[in-house]
Amino acid sequence: MKTELKAKFLQHILNKKKNDEGFTLIELLVVIIIIGILSAIALPSFLNQANKGKQSEAKQYVGSMNRAQQAYYLENAEFSTGINQLGLGINTATENYKYEVKGNASQVANNGLSSKTALKSYVGVVILSSQQQTSEATTLASLCESNAVGAVTTALDPAVSGTAPQLQPSCPATFSVLKSK
Template structure:
């Protein structure tokens, strides 16, 4: 390599090294502002997802209590008001929810039912109630069907109260007042 070319190459390397000494204050401020904007957008979404994850516990437990009540009725001919009798192995209280059962032999016409409650203990969480009812066919038939519906509170942040079984005008299980039915997905 020629001496002149070597000298230019060394000058180029030294000039490049002196140009990379760090970030300017403006560059650092721009990066901090961008991070702040992204955090302001992402944090509410993250908190909402965390609440949905906590609520899924109550949805799952209330739905499982519905299915366990239907199985219990099939075996014993009555609904139960004792959580331990269902044999599900769930606690009656967790960090976020209290679980209980209201109404044994709640009779409305020819219907009997129970309300399986998952009441929230914290304001940003919704409460859930599963309603299971027995619908006896009219006309003297001995056929009966258990019907179930899972409901959630209409308003976020309203800790629920225990709800009993509710029925619509045709005598099927329905959501109590202040609750809306969850759609099956």
């Protein structure tokens, strides 16, 4: 009789556990709140990474325009006044940026102007710097990034610092140097 009672008791306990399976409403709410907090932390970081990817387009294009301006000057003894003359195959406007060239015989600015409020603009400055010891002219380039995000509508002029013959390309106001060569 004892074994029969034990068997019924064990069967009763097993049946009770099957009925108690599942999650309570409080447990589900806690999980949903945790997922919400984690997504609120991760979403801004993800969006920032997407903007950095879009900005890399402008960095690459403006850097390529700088190098092409230096090569163009070597071949033609003047800077190009248009993107198409550089032979890079860069569109003057993309979804995120508008590209323009502005300058004169001794200096040029290659502009990557942001079309969207969440992106930074870029300017490549290429100048002609004469060496006093020799009569050779060299080109110096600098890539600049805007300090603030936002759409820019007007092309920026090239900037130069120093006095001849120690001229250096410099960034326009509200821009910072990324790299110089």
